[in-house]
Amino acid sequence: MPVGLAMSTEAIEERLAGVAVYALSNSSQEFVLVSGINSGKSLGLFCFKEEDAEALLEQMKSMDPGMRQGSKVVAVALNKVFQLKVDGVAFRLIPELSQIKNALRERQKAGFSDEIFSGVPVFQSRSLILRSHNKRYYPVFFRKEDLENSLLRASRQQKQLNPAFREGDIQVAVLEDIIQGMKDSTTSKWDDVVFIPPGFDVSTDPSQR
Template identity: 50%
Template sequence: MAPDQVSKRLDGVPVYTVSNHDNEFVLISDSNGHKSLGLFCFRHEDAEALLAQIRDREPGLGRGAKIVAVSLDKVYQLKTEGIAFRFLPDPLQVKHALESRAKTGDPGKAFDGVPVFQSDNLVLRSKNRRFCPIFFSKEDLERALLGAFKQQQKINPALKVNTDIQVGSFEDVLQRLESSDDGSGWGDVVFIPPGMDALSHFSEKVSAVG
């Protein structure tokens, strides 16, 4: 999939970082002090902690620094330009991901990357196309599943709620999108921003993704 097509799927998903007074992203040195990279947080409060850390370490830089929201498609453009960065996932979603994996027999104590959630029981359709919504929040997916089943139960009252959820990493999905072609099925992925109603966001995205 071409970079511009991948970028369209990321548009509208916010992350947070720290910029200086010139609105340039503040780069952080790694633990060895050899490499500078941008840090992007999925929670505003984590960006606040990052800003406090910068102000503590470099008061001169910190005085003009501020938190800014950036759409994921803009961050993806940094990758295509060769700029190094790292995502800081929501710790609660990491906890959910580890718990979900433990239920499937994977007792790992660490999660590599940003967790994302999906369910085979939640499929969105438009103009004879089938779309797979991928969520950054397990709670958002659970709400969407419950809403979908309530609609189905109006047609079939005997239908049982099924909240089967699969866990993956955003980085892995992104890699699969980049290496996919039109017939692979990965072109049907729609990312749902945290806190966003899935159906509302989907209706806005279909024209851009299609």
């Protein structure tokens, strides 16, 4: 594997900028922090699914009447969340439950018997490659369905040129591990990754190959 430099914080944040997560904001436009049951430490919660954040808001309102006025769900770019970490604010990313189930199913297909999944699952296929300015990029998806749609589209496009093209296997990774790998790695394992926001698929246009 070629040797490279760890990615800068700015470069990593640029990759995350297009992905939205959802947080709770109070009437003063501040993020609502919750206290961990075991640690007592305050942390911000950021949901990948807006409906999960809405449900959390309703739960918080029922527990704290002071939140009923002016509190709302706000969209936040994922790179801003990681800036909070730099500023010393603890947070937790809450993935979609359906995607945790998808990740566990894919892990079982690969021969692992995991019953829990720690972190935010992301999905990729090494047979799905984007090209831009003579560089290769591997898209990473937050929803398995978006990857499957992209593979299907790529398969249709490729069969026009190459009837042997087949949909690739789906690999599961952990978002936090990828970001840590970008920061620490002296190899180029993760520097060709691009994050695709939930609800989007990608096209690998054969004319650009």
